[in-house]
Amino acid sequence: MRFAIFTRALQSGNRRKLSPQLFSAFSRSFSQLHSQSKRPSFGIAFDIDGVILLGHTPIGGSPIALKRLYQNSGDLRIPYIFLTNGGGFRESKRASELSELLDVNIQPSQVVQGHSPFKQLVKRYESEFIVAVGKGEPAAVMSDYGFKNVLSIDDYASHFDGIDPLAQYKKWAIKPASNENSSFKETTSSIYSQRVQAAFVVSDSVDWSRDIQVLCDILRTGGLPGREIGHQPHLYFASDDLEYQASFPSERLGMGAFRTALEAVFNRIHHNPLEYTSFGKPNPLVFQNAETVLKQLLSSLHPNAPAVNQSTPESHHFKTLYMVGDNPSVDIKGARQAGRPWFSILTRTGVFKGKENHAEFPADLVVDTVEEAVDYILEKECPQ
Ligand code: G3P
Ligand code: MG
Numbered sequence: 001m002r003f004a005i006f007t008r009a010l011q012s013g014n015r016r017k018l019s020p021q022l023f024s025a026f027s028r029s030f031s032q033l034h035s036q037s038k039r040p041s042f043g044i045a046f047d048i049d050g051v052i053l054l055g056h057t058p059i060g061g062s063p064i065a066l067k068r069l070y071q072n073s074g075d076l077r078i079p080y081i082f083l084t085n086g087g088g089f090r091e092s093k094r095a096s097e098l099s100e101l102l103d104v105n106i107q108p109s110q111v112v113q114g115h116s117p118f119k120q121l122v123k124r125y126e127s128e129f130i131v132a133v134g135k136g137e138p139a140a141v142m143s144d145y146g147f148k149n150v151l152s153i154d155d156y157a158s159h160f161d162g163i164d165p166l167a168q169y170k171k172w173a174i175k176p177a178s179n180e181n182s183s184f185k186e187t188t189s190s191i192y193s194q195r196v197q198a199a200f201v202v203s204d205s206v207d208w209s210r211d212i213q214v215l216c217d218i219l220r221t222g223g224l225p226g227r228e229i230g231h232q233p234h235l236y237f238a239s240d241d242l243e244y245q246a247s248f249p250s251e252r253l254g255m256g257a258f259r260t261a262l263e264a265v266f267n268r269i270h271h272n273p274l275e276y277t278s279f280g281k282p283n284p285l286v287f288q289n290a291e292t293v294l295k296q297l298l299s300s301l302h303p304n305a306p307a308v309n310q311s312t313p314e315s316h317h318f319k320t321l322y323m324v325g326d327n328p329s330v331d332i333k334g335a336r337q338a339g340r341p342w343f344s345i346l347t348r349t350g351v352f353k354g355k356e357n358h359a360e361f362p363a364d365l366v367v368d369t370v371e372e373a374v375d376y377i378l379e380k381e382c383p384q
Pocket of ligand 2: 047048049050051244245325326327350
């Protein structure tokens, strides 16, 4: 506990309790300790929903826990990222929102969302016509990644009269003010004749009935709704969570539930079963990518420090990477499958609420909150 006591004493809330001399002596020795330190041999990946936030509310002491990963100056000292299956907004926007909610300075490079791996598909679809589905600003996310010919499903559907026969009854529905992707200025007739080459489910669908209808139209006609049956365009999902924890006491249906519903309907109305690719945790590639992102972050924090194993920054190997999550079948399963150097920590603030460890996907450690998880990590990795 000594490390936690030392850092806690330096946090702003306690500064007033220390004499100015004692405070500056603490600060001096702390920054000397930091500047002399080697590159840390560990990193942390935090899940967001059910660990850091419930809806938009910080939980489990998350602001205090994260503050311990920074120096008194506010500079980051421990490499950590957010590894969430959620999304819908650009990483830069999500980083600013999280910084405000959690009162620490979070860089866009520290935010890895379910849809972040879609960047790897830019070469394949750079100029192809694609449709982006989900809450938030799915088309803006895809444009930001480099896709040049993308329309949100809201904008796309608005070009087809009667495509959603229930639209008139959706009193809550707001008419899209303008194309979310402002660089896209096609007319209805050109949209109508342009073949959709792929559909990307970027974030949770807001209007399941409309999105299932329009996606079925796109997918069974080879990308030309209302026309003949054709070869199914590619379909990508940012994640496959059946359920996740938001502000309601019991779990909410996630993107995996939407995928299940779409697949069930599509397979009843089409002769070939739905083909799709899902990203997100527990996919091992997500954990490999997280390790790469943490290495890059570490190099930027300690550009001149000698690596623990004397290797170059690029070939640096972490001894331990901590995954702090709330969902056994997503976060813990993923970390377990990824193997070393991943170490899984399960919190009780989200999907998992059990007393003991989870039976099917047991974590390396079970704690009540993220604050407890960070205490454990810092005591183990930075003993005084
Ligand atoms: O929609 C969000 C959900 O699928 C899970 O988010 O942060 O728990 O990975 P997270
Ligand atoms: Mg979660």
